[in-house]
Amino acid sequence: MGRAEKVVLAYSGGVDTSVCIPYLKEEWGVKEVITLAADLGQGDELEPIRQKALKCGAVESLVEDATASFVKDYAFPAIQANTLYENRYPLSTALARPLIAKLLVEAAEKYGADAVAHGCTGKGNDQVRFDVGIMALNPELKVLAPAREWGMSREEAITYGEKFGIEFPVKKSSPYSIDRNLLGRSIEAGPLEDPMTEPPEEIYLMTEAIANTPDEPEYVTIGFEAGIPVSINGNNLDPVALIAQLNQTVGKHGVGRLDMIENRVVGIKSREIYEAPALLVLIDAHRDLESLTLTADITQYKRGIEQTYGELVYRGLWYSPLKAALDAFIQKTQERVTGEVRLKLFKGNATIVGRRSPNSIYTPDLATYGADDQFDHKAAEGFIYIWGLPTRVWSQKTR
The missing domain is CATH 1.20.5 (Single alpha-helices involved in coiled-coils or other helix-helix interfaces)
Known part of the structure; x- marks a missing residue:
């Protein structure tokens, strides 16, 4: 792998991506590092993160608000495809990666960089998603992954960063690795690495414990047009507001938690905890509306397409030819998937209790x-x- 003069680095403000800045310059001879932090509705204040990148040695620190595109161009197609990896995980984290890859490539082209970089290690899925996504969008760009090569522990990385004046807050470090965006949270590592250990309640933020949920059920009606969610209880909402409101409504009833053993791209089994209240409910409601509006053969054939679609997204192939071909099939099936689905939220369950459509073929x-x-x-x-x-x-x- 050749080195680079100017690099755009995907930046989160954490230890690894902060240390990447001096490491790229000192060890790999990069002259200029431009950082890019993506706002995908995770709720963090990104201005301190932008400033931190500059303090760490970046020549420019970019913040891109891509939340609307994240929902419209990535989440909604996944809902239309009823996308669940291994029939459970709605890809709330995975769906962000092709968008971040796109932002990196666009920034590299705008600023004349000859490489992009990320802070992924060699064991996870994200390295695959970033690398493959970037090479699909611009095969001429180099992709640098310092954390995959430097061989430092977290403590060693902190010590390395401190040599270059990087400050790391002195606080009790969480044992968990957490990723968050508007669609959900993924939590792994620490005590969760024992598959028999029950996740502590403290790790959850988007969903209530069942003991704390309302003692009366709540009904919510979700409206779809051509397979796209457009309204809640008859009120039309923009895509971001719809997801945000549904997260809150569904989460307070304890709906939206997953605890699963997952097969990573690199062949390792991983214990993952997910919170994705809105996304899980929307996929369930959308699938139900399809049962009312699509013929039996399309519905049944589409199930196999959906499994393949989920595997492609999980494995970093969002921009692949097969994914594009499946998109065309899915979009055709969605032309008549318009209507409303009514759900009953109660004590950790979102039960579909009704559905209607002007295109219903239920007779x-x-x-x-x-x-x-x-x-x-x-x-x-x-x-x-x-x-x-x-x-x-x-x-x-x-x-």
């Missing part, structure tokens, strides 16, 4: 068992004979 006079039944029961006998004929012939020949 009451065919489905009913009452006097209004229009189904021709006599037709069933002939259908069953034809349907079962291959089985009958097989059975006769194998007796």
